[in-house]
Amino acid sequence: MNVRSTRSAHEVPLAVAIARGQAPDGGLYMPPELPPHRGAWGDDLCEQAQTLLAPIFAGDELAGALPAILTEAFTFDAPTRWIDDATGLLELFHGPTAAFKDFGARFLAACLARLEAAHSRRNGDTTVLVATSGDTGAAVAAAFHGRARFRVVVLYPDGRVSPRQAHQLGAFGDNVTTFRVAGTFDDCQRLVKEAFAERELSRRHRLTSANSISIGRLLPQMAYYARAALQSVASGRGAPNFVVPTGNLGNAFACLLAKERGLPIGRVVLATNRNRVLPDFLATGSYEPRESLATLANAMDVGAPSNLERLRQRFAEPSQVVEADWVDDASIRSTVVQTLDTTGQVVCPHTACGLAVLRRLRTRGAGGTWIVAATAHPAKFETVIEPLIGRPIPVPPALAAVLARPSHATALSPSLQALAAQLG
Numbered sequence: 001m002n003v004r005s006t007r008s009a010h011e012v013p014l015a016v017a018i019a020r021g022q023a024p025d026g027g028l029y030m031p032p033e034l035p036p037h038r039g040a041w042g043d044d045l046c047e048q049a050q051t052l053l054a055p056i057f058a059g060d061e062l063a064g065a066l067p068a069i070l071t072e073a074f075t076f077d078a079p080t081r082w083i084d085d086a087t088g089l090l091e092l093f094h095g096p097t098a099a100f101k102d103f104g105a106r107f108l109a110a111c112l113a114r115l116e117a118a119h120s121r122r123n124g125d126t127t128v129l130v131a132t133s134g135d136t137g138a139a140v141a142a143a144f145h146g147r148a149r150f151r152v153v154v155l156y157p158d159g160r161v162s163p164r165q166a167h168q169l170g171a172f173g174d175n176v177t178t179f180r181v182a183g184t185f186d187d188c189q190r191l192v193k194e195a196f197a198e199r200e201l202s203r204r205h206r207l208t209s210a211n212s213i214s215i216g217r218l219l220p221q222m223a224y225y226a227r228a229a230l231q232s233v234a235s236g237r238g239a240p241n242f243v244v245p246t247g248n249l250g251n252a253f254a255c256l257l258a259k260e261r262g263l264p265i266g267r268v269v270l271a272t273n274r275n276r277v278l279p280d281f282l283a284t285g286s287y288e289p290r291e292s293l294a295t296l297a298n299a300m301d302v303g304a305p306s307n308l309e310r311l312r313q314r315f316a317e318p319s320q321v322v323e324a325d326w327v328d329d330a331s332i333r334s335t336v337v338q339t340l341d342t343t344g345q346v347v348c349p350h351t352a353c354g355l356a357v358l359r360r361l362r363t364r365g366a367g368g369t370w371i372v373a374a375t376a377h378p379a380k381f382e383t384v385i386e387p388l389i390g391r392p393i394p395v396p397p398a399l400a401a402v403l404a405r406p407s408h409a410t411a412l413s414p415s416l417q418a419l420a421a422q423l424g
């Protein structure tokens with residue numbers, strides 16, 4: 001199927017959109033509108049993803065490979081853990097870098113590897129240039145690490161990611177180069193945009209993006225909402241509502257697409273930290289990007305959410321399809337403690353934003369089944385969480401393996417000139 005940019009009626013095949021990341025007009029590629037699916041969805045994550053994505057991939061050069069891409073990418077599950085009768089945590093952190101971004105990054109890498117093999121022009125490696133607020137960079141680096149014909153360049157805001165995130169970002173080596181940028185995540189994101197806009201630079205390095213604007217990351221994220229919603233229904237809890245901790249709106253937009261495809265999903269609520277641009281936009285209808293503020297939920301420290309362009313383009317009245325609320329650091333802290341006390345679960349600061357927003361919704365009378373997307377493993381944010389709970393958090397094996405490796409990141413000033421010089 002063809003997809004089109006948010007900024008023009010120009011259409012390209014899906015494979016082209018996946019390879020490019022961003023549309024040449026500066027817009028974001030949008031999946032076509034699809035009628036709701038009727039009938040069986042399949043029994044596991046891969047089957048459900050196949051059902052969701054097959055019509056979007058129909059006729060595309062990647063269509064035949066879709067089952068193999070899914071099997072290669074989704075080697076871990078997305079289970080829902082019920083912490084009480086009506087509240088689930090959708091655990092999205094069982095991948096190699098312990099955050100939900102593993103799903104999208106691994107799917108994208110599996111797609112790009114096939115496209116690269118099919119279209120090899122033998123004129124140098126493709127450079128995957130990625131800005132990260134903490135978790136994207138590691139997921140993308142892990143997904144492309146050791147893959148022939150790819151180089152990964154990661155930009156992260158120095159001092160604004162957790163110590164373990166920083167270690168993880170610099171621990172890959174080989175075909176992965178990591179820069180710590182003297183600036184904010186928004187500076188990193190701006191650098192990536194500028195690099196793409198610089199035609200010569202972009203061509204020389206065969207730049208491709210792997211940020212959350214990439215449609216190759218967006219689409220596969222629908223799968224775990226399918227898994228959770230169908231499990232909720234099968235367990236007798238009915239169609240769930242979702243709270244999605246949100247920064248750039250990539251994860252939550254996938255939830256909206258999953259709902260559009262006909263999955264049993266009720267309300268979709270965005271939970272942000274003090275970077276409250278999205279709640280303010282939905283409340284007032286006016287979009288006011290701001291400088292990002294540093295919070296305990298650092299992967300959501302976004303002042304100009306890039307996927308908002310998709311939301312506004314697809315829905316005439318965004319406030320009719322999605323709600324939003326925000327919480328401060330004090331609320332993140334108290335929610336971590338309270339969740340442990342009442343459920344025995346240790347959650348990451350981002351997941352805590354979601355749970356805090358859910359508690360407020362319930363105080364205001366919201367009933368029914370709610371699932372909060374648990375976007376990362378708490379062990380990635382041990383410097384925030386361990387002092388609150390007073391005990392160490394066991395580190396999942398994949399994360400422990402990365403943390404055991406040496407780590408290096410090169411300092412970079414936030415200018416295109418500096419980046420261009422480093423790219424060579």
Ligand SMILES: *Cc1c(COP(=O)(O)O)cnc(C)c1O
Pocket residue numbers: 099100101134135136212245246247248249250251252299300350375376
């Ligand atoms: C990236 C990230 C988010 C925000 O996801 P978006 O798709 O940018 O909204 C939330 N939590 C964690 C742990 C993340 O890594």
